[in-house]
Amino acid sequence: MSSTRPLIAIDWGTSSLRGARLGASGQVLESREFPRGILTVPPGQFESVFQELFGDWMQAPGALCLISGMAGSRQGWQETPYCPCPAGFAELGQHLLWLQPGRIALVPGLSCLGADALNTPDVMRGEEVQIFGALQMSDRDSATLVLPGTHSKWVQVQGGRVTQFQTFMTGEVFALMSQHSILGKTMDLQGAFDEAIFLQGVDQSQQSGSVLHHLFAVRTLGLFERLSAAQLPSYLSGLLIGEELRHQTASAHPEPVILMGSEALTLRYTLALQHLRIPCQSRGAEATWAGLFALASAC
Template identity: 45%
Template sequence: MLGIDWGTSSLRAYRFAPDGRVIGRRDTPRGILTVAPGEFPDTLRAVVGDWIEDGERRILMCGMVGSRQGWQEVPYLPCPAGLDGLAAAAVAVPFPDADVRLLPGLSCRDRHGVPEVMRGEETQMLGAAMGDGETTICLPGSHSKWARVQDGRVIDFTTHLTGEAFAALSAHTILARMMNDRAPHHAGGFERGVARSRQGGGLLRHLFGLRAAALFDEMQEEEAASYLSGLLIGHEVAAALEDGVAPPILLIGADRLTARYGAALAAFGIPHRKADPDAAAHGLWRVASRLA
């Protein structure tokens, strides 16, 4: 069996042994933004064609490949939803040499009726969540996700535009002049930013404070980008905690990001642990084992 986590900017492929062990993995920059309409089958073959020739006949895919800009749009599955629901909603797409299926993403609405969506993160979350009871999962990124997972089902979730806001604000406002965004991570600056997020006044005011501090030589160029990162992540964490969480928070993602979120959570006094980095592979395997 092959499992593919095909997102906006990357394609990660896993090959499984019959017992679920990962026996092959590939990480390529062939995200759906790099694939022209109609070229998804050829792109898939370019990445895992040799595994197919080797006899693999089942391919399960999750992520943005199931969006309107992907191979074929698969409607969102409303929460609460778990592995059985994802398996039942998988959609087969034509592919000559194998049974290829796309998983849906999930949707929910907050108590004000505003919608939320995810594609791919649900598979990572359900691959990482263990046992019964309630877990709060945080999956940081351009669009950070926070989800409540209970008894193997995603109950509901929220999304924060944190990563994209960092990129836009650090490069396209007056803050760009006072920061070196290629500077290495500055732990002290990050901590200052998290601490500031916990003071009153709101994010928009905290953003200008960065500028004013630089005018008084109270913000050095090498710490400013990390301060901004801490400020934004701190505001995200504060908002997520308002919704209530079940510690320890389970963090899923690359070390670089989960370390920052771990530091922010620690500043808030919230215990956390890091998920197995192969969460997506585990989730794909678990869904595949439920497919008819």
């Protein structure tokens, strides 16, 4: 991409839509955010919504727009086939789906095959640009990255290419357990986050035994008033995040793990990782813009 060509970077997720107008060195000149995730857009209306919210930015001469996230999913603007791993900027660039040639493109997301007997496939959409952006910001080409969220991702990058990743349904299981199961009947979800109780849950997750048994104990600890209703969500959160981290060891991560996500979630993962003596560092939402800028520069 020419350094003078304006870049419009878009992150179009399931529940929200973010955009940034970037300058010649990747700096954010202007940003916008709307509650217009893909689930709010009727079929066939993606182009009109895009024009309504970002059409003025696209009037700039030579403007290029890269759109990452769920806009490339089956429920989005147009389904974009996943780019298989190992993959870096070059492979992502080759798999862009151009909605308007040379002007507007969807970033494809990544897929990989697991090392289990079934070679189980795994996928991501949107996180790939955060990953490459964080590497650019950290000046690293190899790292372990963790992207907490509804579906948390653990990602391995070697030589600037994503080689493998795994998805954990940690956030979704927390929501299901706390809102739609018997556990939710005894907990107060409005209670303040309790760091000490959270770490108790992390410690318990590292003990032998099934996580299914540990989950039922969330109920009995409340029934026997060992934990208050306000403390139970913190304990459940620690139990589930700890289960996700259970197979991660400090020796496997000599360099700090890179965390990317909301402030509240990265705080919890930072606490859990440090408690388990796994070094880590955090990157914010700006990693998305850095990743899309670097991808555009490589196109």
